[in-house]
Amino acid sequence: xxxxxxxxxxxxxxxxxxxxxxxxxxxxxxxxxxxxxxxxxxxxxxxxxxxxxxxxxxxxxxxxxxxxxxxxxxxxxxxxxxxxxxxxxxxxxxxxxxxxxxxxxxxxxxxxxxxxxxxxxxxxxxxxxxxxxxxxxxxxxxxxxxxxxxxxxxxxxxxxxxxxxxxxxxxxxxxxxxxxxxxxxxxxxxxxxxxxxxxxxxxxxxxxxxxxxxxxxxxxxxxxxxxxxxxxxxxxxxxxxxxxxxxxxxxxxxxxxxxxxxxxxxxxxxxxxxxxxxxxxxxxxxxxxxxxxxxxxxxxxxxxxxxxxxxxxxxxxxxxxxxxxxxxxxxxxxxxxxxxxxxxxxxxxxxxxxxxxxxxxxxxxxxxxxxxxxxxxxxxxxxxxxxxxxxxxxxxxxxxxxxxxxxxxxxxxxxxxxxxxxxxxxxxxxxxxxxxxxxxxxxxxxxxxxxxxxxxxxxxxxxxxxxxxxxxxxxxxxxxxxxxxxxxxxxxxxxxxxxxxxxxxxxxxxxxxxxxxxxxxxxxxxxxxxxxxxxxxxxxxxxxxxxxxxxxxxxxxxxxxxxx
Numbered sequence: 001x002x003x004x005x006x007x008x009x010x011x012x013x014x015x016x017x018x019x020x021x022x023x024x025x026x027x028x029x030x031x032x033x034x035x036x037x038x039x040x041x042x043x044x045x046x047x048x049x050x051x052x053x054x055x056x057x058x059x060x061x062x063x064x065x066x067x068x069x070x071x072x073x074x075x076x077x078x079x080x081x082x083x084x085x086x087x088x089x090x091x092x093x094x095x096x097x098x099x100x101x102x103x104x105x106x107x108x109x110x111x112x113x114x115x116x117x118x119x120x121x122x123x124x125x126x127x128x129x130x131x132x133x134x135x136x137x138x139x140x141x142x143x144x145x146x147x148x149x150x151x152x153x154x155x156x157x158x159x160x161x162x163x164x165x166x167x168x169x170x171x172x173x174x175x176x177x178x179x180x181x182x183x184x185x186x187x188x189x190x191x192x193x194x195x196x197x198x199x200x201x202x203x204x205x206x207x208x209x210x211x212x213x214x215x216x217x218x219x220x221x222x223x224x225x226x227x228x229x230x231x232x233x234x235x236x237x238x239x240x241x242x243x244x245x246x247x248x249x250x251x252x253x254x255x256x257x258x259x260x261x262x263x264x265x266x267x268x269x270x271x272x273x274x275x276x277x278x279x280x281x282x283x284x285x286x287x288x289x290x291x292x293x294x295x296x297x298x299x300x301x302x303x304x305x306x307x308x309x310x311x312x313x314x315x316x317x318x319x320x321x322x323x324x325x326x327x328x329x330x331x332x333x334x335x336x337x338x339x340x341x342x343x344x345x346x347x348x349x350x351x352x353x354x355x356x357x358x359x360x361x362x363x364x365x366x367x368x369x370x371x372x373x374x375x376x377x378x379x380x381x382x383x384x385x386x387x388x389x390x391x392x393x394x395x396x397x398x399x400x401x402x403x404x405x406x407x408x409x410x411x412x413x414x415x416x417x418x419x420x421x422x423x424x425x426x427x428x429x430x431x432x433x434x435x436x437x438x439x440x441x442x443x444x445x446x447x448x449x450x451x452x453x454x455x456x457x458x459x460x461x462x463x464x465x466x467x468x469x470x471x472x473x474x475x476x477x478x479x480x481x482x483x484x485x486x487x488x489x490x491x492x493x494x495x496x497x498x499x500x501x502x503x504x505x506x507x508x509x510x511x512x513x514x515x516x517x518x519x520x521x522x523x524x525x526x527x528x529x530x531x532x533x534x535x536x537x538x539x540x541x542x543x544x545x546x547x548x549x550x551x552x553x554x555x556x557x558x559x560x561x562x563x564x
Contacts, residue, residue: 019046088161089132093121096135104138104197106427106461107360108290112249116242117190124187126172130194133165137201141424166198185222186242189215193249197426200462203527208463209257215250216271225271232302233271247273248291255294256428256462258301262374263439264520264534265312265381268305270298283345286360292338293367299331300371304378311381312543324379331375339368359407366400366433369393373440382543384515387440394441395500397433398449402497404430405453423459431464438473439519444490445504447477452496463523468531472521475533475549475558480514520545529553 018029019036030037039046097118105113120127140158173191176184192215199208216233219225224243225233235247254271273295283289306324346361353361373390380386387394430453437450454470488507518536531551536543549560 019048021046092132092135092139092161093128095139096131100135100138104424104426106425106429107356107363108427109285109287110245110249110252110427111241112190112193112245116245117194120187120190124172124190126169126176126187126191127194129165129169129172130191130198133162133169134194134198134201136162136165137198138424141201162198166195169195182222185218186246189218189246189250192218193246193253196253199526200426200460201424203465205463205523205526205528207526212250212253212257216254216269219247219250231268231270231305233269235271235273237274251294252427253462255297256432256464259297259428259432260463260521262301262304264518264536265308266520268301270302270305272298281341283341286357286364289338289342289345289364293364293371296331296334296338297367297371297374299327299334300374300378303327303331304374304381307379308381310379328375328379332372335368335372335375342368355407355410359404362400362404362407363429366397366404366430367428369397369400370433370436373397373436382517384440384442384517385512388442388509391441391443391446391505394437394443394446397437398446399499401430401434401437401450401453402499405456406497408457423457424461425459426462428464429461431461431466431469435464435469435473438469439476442480442510442515443500443505444477444481444485444507444510445494445500447473448492449494449496449500451477456496468521468523468528471551472519472531472533475551476516476519479548480510480516482514484508484510484514516548518545525553 018031019039021039022029022036027038035046035048101113101117117127117131121131122128136158169191173188176187192211195211196208196215199205199211216225219235220227220233223236224247225235227233235251251271251273254269258268258270273291281288281292283292303324306327310321310324342364373387373393376390377386434450434454438447438454441447441450451470451473454466454473457466459466485507490507491504516535518534520534522532522534524530524532530553532547533549533551534545534547537546538544539546547561549558551558
């Protein structure tokens with residue numbers, strides 16, 4: 001029924017979800033996607049729906065290659081007074097624009113960070129307040145890392161600012177949860193990604209994972225992900241680029257959490273993004289190469305999960321062993337093909353690249369090396385000696401990581417500071433790679449070099465914290481090696497950038513009975529105040545999850561558990 005004004009004339013009901021062109025013309029919009037029919041039928045250019053995509057430029061954006069957009073940063077509107085009216089808020093928004101949004105994504109370009117988050121924060125109060133809270137945390141960490149003196153009132157005031165805007169963001173989200181339309185879901189998802197980042201930087205790792213799981217549930221509810229019964233969340237092709245950027249942000253966050261849990265058996269949930277198989281593609285940008293590497297890592301995670309299920313079920317295996325071997329060989333072939341395509345892509349690159357870009361290219365090589373080791377060993381989950389056949393690959397990995405350390409030093413000095421948020425990122429970097437080498441390679445020289453490289457810095461990469469990873473890796477090495485090498489002349493004061501010598505590789509092999517299986521790390525407390533270290537041990541012929549040690553973060557000491 002039409003609403004009537006006091007003079008009896010019909011009053012036009014405005015639609016908040018109309019396209020920009022129809023809003024300007026003050027006419028009713030049919031909200032067609034990607035362009036509305038009214039604009040199309042009148043020969044006008046449809047400017048789309050703001051941060052929610054669409055418009056005449058939609059198809060053009062979809063066709064632009066990664067080479068053209070690899071380093072495009074779309075600037076947001078200059079004025080932030082639309083929502084951030086206070087001077088302090090403006091300052092933190094500027095910090096986010098100039099520092100946080102550039103640093104946190106890491107070595108890879110993300111349209112979520114350089115475009116969507118800016119635009120959404122200017123249109124949606126929930127997103128803006130979440131962004132201000134994130135900026136506050138990042139700025140406080142950066143100033144502390146710069147060596148500025150902490151005062152009793154400074155950090156508390158900034159923490160209050162963070163919490164105030166965190167609470168406001170949650171408050172502004174409530175109407176969106178009630179509305180439950182597609183635009184409201186997008187606001188919730190963008191804010192959710194920001195919340196995950198906030199909690200990672202605060203050291204609230206458990207809360208961050210809760211936010212991440214809630215975001216994945218919303219994606220399933222929006223039917224942007226299909227939830228099968230096989231433990232795989234499959235993304236569907238999105239009509240809007242906005243949805244692609246959101247799914248990619250969640251995919252990368254979820255990937256690093258799965259990598260954190262990869263060393264032990266757990267309920268596996270893989271997020272597989274849409275895309276072509278490796279054999280039929282050519283990389284146009286480093287982001288395309290990374291997206292394909294992410295898909296391959298997810299395939300490795302899922303096959304590892306199937307291998308563990310097979311080992312547990314034994315007689316009544318849920319999977320045909322031959323099919324699993326075929327899947328393993330298929331992944332190996334795809335990894336080899338990925339490397340061929342990637343090297344051809346790098347060779348074809350023209351023009352000067354910054355040190356940060358070179359670091360990103362090198363980082364992908366190291367992930368390929370780690371993924372290859374994982375793929376080769378994924379169907380032998382209970383056999384830690386399987387990694388002894390990959391010494392050459394571990395040597396290659398540690399050399400690649402040493403090269404990365406050198407590259408990082410040229411960008412900014414690498415040093416271990418008590419709290420170094422200035423170097424922290426949300427995406428995966430080198431911490432998971434160093435941790436994997438330290439935990440899975442039993443060559444003393446290689447694993448010790450990985451640990452010392454971890455100890456040389458003190459930043460975070462999402463859920464991965466360098467100090468925590470180094471602490472756990474050194475503890476695992478000590479528990480495994482015990483006094484096995486006490487009568488062996490092992491040189492431990494080598495240069496961080498040196499390669500293992502032949503005599504380093506000739507040390508006796510650590511016996512299987514000394515090795516720890518299924519190393520599980522639980523980050524306890526919000527913020528983290530304890531690290532719990534579990535493993536699998538045989539007790540009366542049954543594999544049991546056993547707590548072997550706990551670390552007190554405040555006192556910086558391990559307390560081992562005694563087991564009879």
